[in-house]
Amino acid sequence: MYFVFEIEFKSNKSYISDIIKAIAKKISVDLDINHTKDKIILVSKKDEPELEEFLKDLESNLPASINLGKSKHYLADEKPEFETIVENSLPLDLALCPSCQKEMFDVSSRRYYYPFTSCNCCGSRHSFLEQYPYKRKNSTMKFLSPCQACQNEMKENPLRRDYPLISCIDCGISLKMLDKKDERYANDKGSYRKLFEVAAKAISKGKVVIMQTTFGRRKFFKPTQQSELDKSILLITDASKLNEHLMMVPQEFNALLSIERPLLRIATKSTELKKLYESSLWCKYPDDGMSMLLAKELMTLSLDFVAYKECEDDSDGDFLIDFDIPIKTQNDFKLFINQDIKLLISGERLIYPQTITNPKRGRLSFANDFISVDGVIDKIEYFSKLPASEVYIENDEPIELEFENIYKFDGFKASMLSVLAEHDRLTKKAIGVHFDDKLHFLYYNQKEVIDIVSPKEFNAKSLFENITNLRNGSDRLVKNFKKKFPDLYERLDKLDNKYNIFDVTAILLELENESFDGISATALTFMGKGGVQIDIKVEDNYFNNYAYIASLMSYKLTDADAGLLCYSIYESFGDYIADIVNQLMNKTKSTTLTLSGETFANQALWGRIQRNLALKKPILNVNYPIGHGNEIYGTNYL
Ligand SMILES: [Zn+2]
Ligand SMILES: [Zn+2]
Incomplete structure (x- = not known):
């Protein structure tokens, strides 16, 4: 008879299994420790004499962890076998x-x-x-x-x-x-x-x-x-x-x-x-x-x-x-929690260094300040040798290299691949939604990622001009806005193109924190049940930046509460995303849906996505942040 103790552990990192191994060593208990994809499973003979003492020690010396879940134990006649993973045992903070x-x-x-x-x-x-x-x-x-x-x-x-x-x-x-x-x-x-x-x-x-x-x-x-x-x-x-x-x-x-x-x-x-x-x-x-x-x-x-x-x-x-x-x-790393879901939003601590089980040998890639080489991801200064026959560089990465085989790639495509790789879905067709300050709808055809509904350009510099030309009557909206909020109008009129759509939203709603983070924080202040409809979708399935800002302007003219509007923004995005995803999944006959990008780490948006898309069972990163930071892992699958 065997005693089997299973503890949910959703990470490839070894710090918990290492503590268990050290305790087993200290107590001299005869025990197998298996780290599988989502569990740590301990197996011993039922009559192992030190088992009780080991379990007692484990209880007081096993730390609480965001990766640990429920545990259970049972007896088995045969010694069970488990498929273990290669653990990441590089030093974490x-x-x-x-x-x-x-x-x-x-x-x-x-x-x-x-x-x-x-x-x-x-x-x-x-x-x-x-x-x-x-x-x-x-x-x-x-x-x-x-x-x-x-x-x-x-x-x-x-x-x-x-x-x-x-x-x-x-x-x-x-x-x-x-x-x-x-x-x-x-x-x-x-x-x-x-x-x-x-x-x-x-x-x-x-x-x-x-x-x-x-x-x-x-x-x-x-x-x-x-x-x-x-x-x-x-x-x-x-x-x-x-x-x-x-x-x-x-x-x-x-x-x-x-x-x-x-x-x-x-x-x-x-x-x-x-x-x-x-x-x-x-x-x-x-x-x-x-x-x-x-x-x-x-x-x-x-x-x-x-x-x-x-x-x-x-x-x-x-x-x-x-x-x-x-x-x-x-x-530092930020964590998002919604009911039983925990997502790494962004950051470096705890996430890096990482080891990759099946890296592309000879490939050196750069993304977001990190490099991936021969199965290890960390910053470049930690490596004394960089053996490479080909180099992949993310488009935004400011690196100039003298090298023959250099390939540039889009970060959001690598992000989608990182999600598919973490869930072993690289052999399946998939639809991906990537949402940071821009919103992309992606299609993976079992070979490469295609940007099928890419975001339209947003120019903060010509904001009011674009809104005026939006449709009949839009000029009146701009005029009314200018009359009621002259100072704000002037501020918005002088913005340059370094302001993204969320920065402009925060300025328009006069939030103290003029960023995406400010909108998220303000959305949390809304205590009501449902939001108002913000105009997100205008023509041919494309999100229209200016229609969206115009819609917020008209609500602002009615003195709508900023909390309500911020909450409504996410709700409306959630509905729009679900609508497009349903169309694309039907059209491409894909059954896998990936979500990536920091914007998803938001209670209002996540709630709406759950409501609209739970049946599609969307997958997200586990060992990597859902926002920037997952690209570097995805580069191994480009
Ligand atoms: Zn310690
Ligand atoms: Zn000493």
Whole structure:
């Protein structure tokens, strides 16, 4: 008899299975660990003597993860076989695993208040990497040698077996704190803790603390109505206060606390936060060691949250906490949650580096600052050799290369291929919708992607001229608009072509945040049931930019609420997309539908897409962001 334990895990990354392997090693349990496409499956003999202890340890040391789902266990007569995947085991930047966290807060450990605590499965690792292969001598820790205790640990602790970046307070990175007058150093347990205590006290008194974290330089401050909150992120220090301040579904709560520590847009609840941020804000739970230790001290001072902004090296503050080891940071990643769906919206952390199972050998491709070469995706500076016989470059990529076989490609086509590849659908005909600041309808004929309904050009510069020529009576609309909103008219009339359709929408609706993000945020403020019909489709199935702006102008003339209009924009897009998709799928007899592009990460649009297209079972990226960032993977299938 065999005991089988299945845990849903929808990612090709190895950090969870590595923790399970380390626990199995520690307990000396005889266990098979299979990482399949969507599960991690553990199999042991039913009478395995250490099984119970292993499961107990697993319960306390397995981190929460956005990729983990339901689990179940059963008994089997025969030993079951599973098709496993090749795991991505390159070093990612994550928060700390439960075991490393315990160490960091245990006064008897060698890593008490040591912010660089990490192991083979957690913490900041990519930040220290200089180039592949991933070894200490290729990291910025190369000049620090591990002490005797760390060297022993590399042999004995299954979580840190041969760990390239091992360090502790005795042999690791020291911190310094500077203010206008003096400098303070931390190099033993007492002084590390003191430093975070002082920083937290300063913040609680309204001072600004700049801190070099392993996830980048951050400016921490107590948010008040006088603070510049634009582009700031709310850091919740105390998990037990999350539900007091924010309006969340359980999925959002769990995701915030997961080891991946995403950035989430969440609705405000407490009066305090509503006053500061209105209806919603970008929020996260402390992620890297530095931020976690600061948060712990802030919590002691009863500060439930602070704000931070990512900042430059020369940013000014009352205090600076820094260390002398150089680090390279990745952009934070944003997550979208709607019921049981979690989508990576954008970002680099957690997503890269990636390994690809069947890469095109000899192909080097460039897209969105990343390269794909011989089965690895990361930034170019991490590779010392670039073996290539052909080079693919995305059209927008500003790279000039002297090379014979250079091919240019459209990013949105590679995006669609990345979705098909992730779902093993490259042998099927498919319709794709790609929606970032432009909306494309695509067709995959089992060989290549064709742009079948491509977006029409949008010129913000000649906005009113184009609207005037739209149809009979449009000139009257422009005149009325000019009369009622003279200042706004003048502003819109002076825009140049660097403004895209969503920027113009935000300006027209006089949103504070004049971008796509502003429209999404404003749509969330709408509490009503249904929106109004915005004119999206005009001729031959094409979305007409100017008809759409004209439609918004006429609603604005009636003083319609901006929240209602932003919500309605997405609803109308959802209806238009569904209409075209249904036509195209029928016409081409395709049964697969892919969605890609950041715009889909929007509650109003997603709700509408679900309502209209759920039966088509649309597929989206899993291991890659749905927006920019998936192209580089797709280049292997061009
Ligand atoms: Zn760890
Ligand atoms: Zn050490």
